[in-house]
Amino acid sequence: MPELIRELEDRTGAPPFSGSLTDLLHGDERPARVELRRQIARLELQLSELFISAFPRGGIAYDVAPAGGPRLLGIGELEQVRDRLLTRIADVRGILEDCGYVEERNRELLERVIAEPDKYHWVRVSNEDIGEPGCRHWHSRPRYGLLGMLMGWWRVKISSGCPLAKGRPASRSPRYGEVAQAPQTAP
């Protein structure tokens, strides 16, 4: 990923801060704005990486309050955008770390359930619980229903995946001026 960052920075031509302290102290704010824009570009890339790595987890906010654009932003406004991006990145990282912890615990639980289903009655773990895409889930259930429950015949049943998408609607009936297709059977 560092290569990608470098490549993208090269692509945007954003140079590292090249202004002098004198520029900053004596009125020429442009180098500072350039530097802030470079920082914003880098932070945007980090946020994008988090967005991609977070998939398929939902419910995470990535929005950063806008600064009333589209317009030329001053130093203070650019700093605000940068700081908000930093805050959002920290928030998302925190959420992902929490998710990672919970998902790791769920994976451990799943291993235990698979190893000893008779000790984890009715426990159900889904792909979502372990941070994976898809609709599969593992369910600890008794074999042969009530009989299995009484006899202690527990097993883990794995679902077959996501429900199929609804099919296309049935073909429409011919409109005026159209000829319905003739049956292909021989007379």
Added chain:
Amino acid sequence: MEGQGELAGLPAEGEAVPERGWVAPAVADEFPGLSLAWTTVEASSGRSPRQVKDRLRELSNRFHGGHAIQMRQRPIPWAYRVFFRQIGLDPDQTRTPIEELALERMKKGAFVSRSQLDDALTIGIVETGVALRAFDADRTEGRMGIRASAPGEALEGRPGKLPSGTLVIADERRPVALLFGATAEGRGVHPKTARITLAALAVKGVPDIAVEEALWLATAALTI
């Protein structure tokens, strides 16, 4: 790009050469790489012909959820996201054109045909990632460009004055649209439009060849 040959009536190579728009020096200083290119097409909008609808359908089939998710790390969409941040827009609220279309594709299951102009813009944007706009060529005056709004200036059809320094697309007389925002009243394409100005907005990181291709594809889809 894939599938170009499926469009009948493509303009010959060299035809519809885009013109370079001006960028006000103060804006160009702040945003090197920001540019506008445009071309005028003798066409009007209306229902899309079958070839354009077929092209949209083929585009829908090629564009999957994976593309939408990964899009933020592709150079051109990323460049627009960065530019949005830098001009005070949040690309997760005011979406970049390509992300807006990607979201629509995911929600509706396809790029839905609306009109020949909308479909042409969709094809150009999705194939290249470049932001495209359309204006009524007979309602703009002189060359198009990008500048910051002057104090007290307004955008036709919008109440109040524009905040000073608002970035606008302008002709030689007035702003015709906000940069990545609303079009001024009467400057957009309407049913009686006979000539359409297609404008491509590029930011730093968007190669010229992508801009030319976006305009070429949209022009081709408009002139079938």
